[in-house]
């Protein structure tokens with residue numbers, strides 16, 4: 001998919017704000033991801049063209065940090081808490097069951113782009129363990145049996 005003109009001028013503006021150093025590249029990529037939700041190959045190419053730094057080098061910087069994403073985000077973001085309280089009460093089982101139901105691994109997006117599956121260290125409501133959040137909505141005391149009904153709430 002070709003990058004659209006508005007994205008090119010957005011990237012031009014971002015690149016102009018930062019030095020073409022490693023730290024500058026980190027900041028540039030962060031702004032691009034904040035807007036686009038991920039770093040597309042076209043955005044990486046455009047950043048390389050505008051900074052004069054090779055796309056391989058830029059990709060090397062991006063892959064060093066785990067917070068960069070290289071695929072479009074899912075329409076619904078699932079976060080499975082694996083903090084201590086949730087882990088003890090079966091958080092990993094919940095995650096495994098979601099991987100089975102959605103046929104993806106943690107960190108991936110379903111082929112239809114509907115769900116993105118992530119784990120998180122703590123959602124901040126440990127008394128409700130184990131907790132799953134979808135698009136910011138919290139599901140307390142989740143069990144594997146409850147998951148199909150929870151996922152069915154998300155039709156689009």
Ligand code: FES
Pocket residue numbers: 081082083084085086087121122123124125126127129131
């Ligand atoms: S450990 Fe799961 S919400 Fe804190």
